[in-house]
Amino acid sequence: MDAIDAALVDFDAVPLRVVAASATPYSAALKDRVAALVDRPQSAPLDEIGQVDVEVGRAFGAAAGALLRDFGIAPECVSAIGSHGQTLRHRVDLPTPFTWQIGDPNSIAEATGLTVVADFRRRDVAAGGQGAPLVPIFHDRVFRTEREDRVIANVGGIANITVLQRNMPVLGFDTGPGNRLLDAWISRHQALSFDRDGTWAAGGHCNDALLAALRDEPYLRLPAPKSTGRELFNLDWLQVKLTGVRLDPRDVQATLLEYTAATIADAVRMHAPDSAIYVCGGGAHNAALLAALRRQNGVGRVASTSELGVDPDYVEAIAFAWFARQTLAGIATSVPSVTGAAGARILGGIYPAGQVPTVADIPLKTRSP
Numbered sequence: 127m128d129a130i131d132a133a134l135v136d137f138d139a140v141p142l143r144v145v146a147a148s149a150t151p152y153s154a155a156l157k158d159r160v161a162a163l164v165d166r167p168q169s170a171p172l173d174e175i176g177q178v179d180v181e182v183g184r185a186f187g188a189a190a191g192a193l194l195r196d197f198g199i200a201p202e203c204v205s206a207i208g209s210h211g212q213t214l215r216h217r218v219d220l221p222t223p224f225t226w227q228i229g230d231p232n233s234i235a236e237a238t239g240l241t242v243v244a245d246f247r248r249r250d251v252a253a254g255g256q257g258a259p260l261v262p263i264f265h266d267r268v269f270r271t272e273r274e275d276r277v278i279a280n281v282g283g284i285a286n287i288t289v290l291q292r293n294m295p296v297l298g299f300d301t302g303p304g305n306r307l308l309d310a311w312i313s314r315h316q317a318l319s320f321d322r323d324g325t326w327a328a329g330g331h332c333n334d335a336l337l338a339a340l341r342d343e344p345y346l347r348l349p350a351p352k353s354t355g356r357e358l359f360n361l362d363w364l365q366v367k368l369t370g371v372r373l374d375p376r377d378v379q380a381t382l383l384e385y386t387a388a389t390i391a392d393a394v395r396m397h398a399p400d401s402a403i404y405v406c407g408g409g410a411h412n413a414a415l416l417a418a419l420r421r422q423n424g425v426g427r428v429a430s431t432s433e434l435g436v437d438p439d440y441v442e443a444i445a446f447a448w449f450a451r452q453t454l455a456g457i458a459t460s461v462p463s464v465t466g467a468a469g470a471r472i473l474g475g476i477y478p479a480g481q482v483p484t485v486a487d488i489p490l491k492t493r494s495p
Contacts (some may be wrong), residue, residue: 127157127164127212127407128319130189133443135201137451142268146197147440150189160228163214164356173356175214175228182212183230187237199303208474209234210442210448216355221440224248225257231477242477243450247476250460255467258353261296262288264445269434270296275304275401277394278431279419280441281305281409284355289398298464299350299373302343302389304407305361309380310361315375324414330380336408340385346392351466387418390427402427410438449474451464467470 129149136143152160159178163170190207192198211227218225226373232370247257265288278288285304289297305320306369314319321327345354386409394403403426408416410430419428431438452459458470 127154127160130186130441131440132189132193132441133447134193134197134204135444135447137448141435142448144195144437144440144443144444146199147437147443148189148193148196149250149439150192152185158183160212165360167215179228179235180230182228183233184237186229187234188232190238190240192450201239204240206243206450206454207234207238208246208446208448208453209244210246210446211241211244213355215357216258216353217357218258218353220241223251223257225251231475234476235479239480241479242456243428243453243474244477246446246449246453246459246473249471250465250467253460253467253469253471255460255462255465256299256351256353257302257465259286259288259298259461259464260473261286261442261445262296262447262464263459264448265298266290266296266448267429267448268436269404275398277398277401277403278408279389279390279394279403279405280407281366281386281412281415282407282442283309283404284359285386285407285409286353287397289401291398291401295463296461297350298461299317299393300355301351302346302354303382303386305386305412306356306359307361308379308412310388311364311375311379311382314378320408321379321412322385324412324417327383328377328414330374330376332384333371333373333377333383336367336371336373336378336381337384337388338373339390340364340381346389350397351464353465359371380449383412383415384418387415387422391419391422394425395422397488400426404429404431404437405436406431406438406441408439410461475483 129151131149133147134145135143170274196391211229214228215226219471225247251257253304269278272292278292280286281304283306284300286300309320312318416428449459460467460471460472
């Protein structure tokens with residue numbers, strides 16, 4: 127919920143070319159309403175969910191429209207908008223698994239007059255997959271090389287890795303919390319939305335006992351494919367780990383930062399030791415987190431995806447533009463080796479631009495039975 131990321135991408139260029147990009151914050155009121163739905167699902171009224179779904183869609187449409195206006199791009203130059211949506215709930219651990227992203231694509235289409243491709247995750251879940259992470263197939267297309275083994279670490283609210291080893295199929299899964307716990311903890315104790323550069327954490331001391339308790343999380347021992355979310359890694363979960371522990375809040379932040387780095391590094395050591403790690407997402411700007419990753423034994427070079435020619439802030443926005451392109455072309459983007467789905471699937475529903483003829487508008491002699 128940091129911002130609405132938008133990227134306008136030319137995929138005919140080789141390599142792909144990002145024509146323009148932007149990050150548009152939610153209004154404070156809408157952000158609070160989304161956060162209330164996400165953090166207090168037991169008390170979320172249906173009327174409020176329905177209204178926020180539409181308002182988030184309108185905000186997405188406004189962000190896309192502003193990007194085009196600000197950079198002088200005519201809407202008719204755009205093939206489609208790929209919209210991931212705002213995740214409301216991700217519960218693939220239930221007897222009836224589901225994932226739920228809001229941001230009504232109909233509202234985006236109406237606001238922009240453009241075709242929208244959205245709702246990418248649910249088809250993968252319907253096919254028996256985790257529905258996450260989806261982006262490894264994009265990482266595979268853009269970042270794979272025969273020169274080195276690579277891991278792409280996307281550190282958003284939740285961290286996930288994509289393993290790109292030479293002569294091996296792509297592998298990817300959620301490693302654990304990315305910025306989620308760090309942001310929540312500093313918000314509680316410093317009234318800040320995030321720890322810029324990891325400065326507050328860097329001034330604290332990692333507590334080994336708490337770190338051991340955090341690492342004793344069953345999810346971390348599950349085999350891939352697997353995915354997780356804020357439904358597990360939240361302040362209630364952390365409070366249980368803090369039972370009987372009295373620490374300065376800054377030391378807790380330092381321990382959470384080390385925990386995030388350790389869960390990523392453990393996954394890399396298990397699946398792709400000595401690979402170069404390229405970080406994207408908000409975590410790419412956390413200098414203390416990158417330093418912690420570099421300290422981990424058995425972890426190779428750590429850098430940002432900017433060294434590979436892609437801005438770490440917009441990798442996911444670019445990826446979902448690519449997903450929309452693949453969907454419109456009828457190409458599958460679900461990867462069973464990553465999500466565990468029963469087979470490759472074309473992901474996303476298509477919401478056409480503008481007005482289209484109804485059956486009543488088509489002359490009878492041209493109608494098909």
